[in-house]
Amino acid sequence: MLVGARVRLCELKATVPESGRVSGEIRAVAARQTQRWQLLQSRRVRPGPELSASDEPSLRPRDGTCCMFLSGVGQKLPKVSCGWSVLRPCYNSADFIPRGFRFIKISSQLPTSARMLSSSSFQTLKLSSPTSHVCHVEINRPEKRNAMNHEFWMELKSCFESLAQSPECRSIILSGAGKCFSSGIDLKSFAEKGASMMAVEDVGRRAKMMRDFIISYQESFSSLEKCPKPVIAAIHGACIGGGVDLICTADIRYCTQDAQFQIKEVDIGVAADVGTLQRMPKIIGSESLMRELAYTARFMGADEARQCGLVSRIFPDKDSMMKAVLALAELISTKSPVAIQGTKANLNYSRDHGVSEALDYMATWNMAMLQTEDLMKSAIAQMEKSKTPPIYSNL
Numbered sequence: 001m002l003v004g005a006r007v008r009l010c011e012l013k014a015t016v017p018e019s020g021r022v023s024g025e026i027r028a029v030a031a032r033q034t035q036r037w038q039l040l041q042s043r044r045v046r047p048g049p050e051l052s053a054s055d056e057p058s059l060r061p062r063d064g065t066c067c068m069f070l071s072g073v074g075q076k077l078p079k080v081s082c083g084w085s086v087l088r089p090c091y092n093s094a095d096f097i098p099r100g101f102r103f104i105k106i107s108s109q110l111p112t113s114a115r116m117l118s119s120s121s122f123q124t125l126k127l128s129s130p131t132s133h134v135c136h137v138e139i140n141r142p143e144k145r146n147a148m149n150h151e152f153w154m155e156l157k158s159c160f161e162s163l164a165q166s167p168e169c170r171s172i173i174l175s176g177a178g179k180c181f182s183s184g185i186d187l188k189s190f191a192e193k194g195a196s197m198m199a200v201e202d203v204g205r206r207a208k209m210m211r212d213f214i215i216s217y218q219e220s221f222s223s224l225e226k227c228p229k230p231v232i233a234a235i236h237g238a239c240i241g242g243g244v245d246l247i248c249t250a251d252i253r254y255c256t257q258d259a260q261f262q263i264k265e266v267d268i269g270v271a272a273d274v275g276t277l278q279r280m281p282k283i284i285g286s287e288s289l290m291r292e293l294a295y296t297a298r299f300m301g302a303d304e305a306r307q308c309g310l311v312s313r314i315f316p317d318k319d320s321m322m323k324a325v326l327a328l329a330e331l332i333s334t335k336s337p338v339a340i341q342g343t344k345a346n347l348n349y350s351r352d353h354g355v356s357e358a359l360d361y362m363a364t365w366n367m368a369m370l371q372t373e374d375l376m377k378s379a380i381a382q383m384e385k386s387k388t389p390p391i392y393s394n395l
């Protein structure tokens with residue numbers, strides 16, 4: 001929201017339950033984008049005349065939150081149309097708070113993730129924001145069946161590191177453009193990289209260079225796992241070699257009926273080295289099947305992938321799958337980001353540690369996170385049997 005932008009406060013809904021605490025939501029329209037504002041702090045109020053919004057909400061310049069002041073109080077508040085207002089910077093918001101209530105800007109239609117990280121930042125990825133808080137990352141080399149060239153590995157890491165830092169992004173969809181999800185590492189790019197490293201004469205230096213190279217590719221894929229937001233992989237057609245390594249870093253995997261998974265590495269003379277051998281046994285649970293797939297490089301179809309737990313749902317085609325992943329990502333994005341990100345961090349931790357160690361980690365995590373405002377908001381919504389989820393602040 002720009003300082004000085006004209007906004008029309010089009011809807012104010014608030015109720016004062018018996019406890020005397022106000023909960024509510026305010027919507028404003030600015031520059032043809034729907035902006036949502038939510039009550040951040042509530043105060044005890046006296047019964048009185050209808051509540052009306054002050055006509056000059058102020059934007060705090062540092063963090064972009066909006067201070068909105070209410071001049072009256074009341075027991076039950078109808079929808080109120082408030083006309084046009086001008087947002088002004090508020091350098092000392094504390095001056096204003098005692099008289100009313102503070103509102104915080106929750107979201108705009110275009111999340112920061114997508115605004116800041118436009119597709120034009122990347123050669124091999126296409127980014128979009130299907131809804132506020134959901135980001136869609138598409139591997140975008142369809143003419144090469146989304147083969148992973150060096151640029152892709154570098155861009156994927158920088159993309160997910162940025163999304164990790166974007167407060168407005170709450171869930172992420174990963175898919176492939178064109179005929180398939182991915183044909184794995186770009187064999188041409190891989191051969192060129194290999195040749196340039198092999199040209200280094202000293203074995204020690206050559207080995208060090210290769211190690212750094214492998215680690216940099218591992219870190220690229222690990223950026224999905226380290227990203228605190230849940231990642232949903234949507235897989236159609238071929239998912240080969242590096243494609244399998246990549247989907248193993250996702251939180252949830254859906255696929256189409258025509259999906260084919262192949263741990264191809266033994267066929268190109270290498271042991272898979274960017275995550276399949278480490279993550280997939282923990283996903284599918286069968287050591288025997290894991291080894292069979294990795295030693296033979298045979299294709300595994302969608303039904304078998306679901307049976308062994310590699311994917312959780314199968315769809316007849318890409319369109320129906322994308323609708324379902326979008327609905328799933330959207331649903332996740334309506335939940336408390338504190339709760340969702342805490343859940344991901346602790347599921348990851350507990351996968352890699354023993355039960356008692358993971359319980360200890362959980363307790364330490366929640367000794368901070370149980371203090372979140374999201375807990376109270378959620379509890380109130382549950383008690384009030386609210387049909388819509390509470391609106392949570394970005395994290």
Ligand SMILES: CC/C=C\C=C\CC(=O)SCCNC(=O)CCNC(=O)[C@H](O)C(C)(C)COP(=O)(O)OP(=O)(O)OC[C@H]1O[C@@H](n2cnc3c(N)ncnc32)[C@H](O)[C@@H]1OP(=O)(O)O
Pocket residue numbers: 143144145147148179180182183184185186187188213214217238240241242243264265268273274
């Ligand atoms: C540190 C190391 C880190 C990671 C290591 C990972 C290991 C692996 O990923 S191993 C797996 C390597 N991948 C493959 O062996 C797959 C090769 N591709 C195929 O089998 C097929 O292309 C297909 C995916 C089954 C799709 O078949 P189709 O739809 O018939 O397309 P094509 O005509 O074969 O290909 C179109 C176009 O794409 C180019 N291409 C496809 N895959 C790759 C690839 N992996 N690397 C480079 N280029 C690829 C193919 O050459 C065609 O290009 P044109 O210029 O149009 O000829």
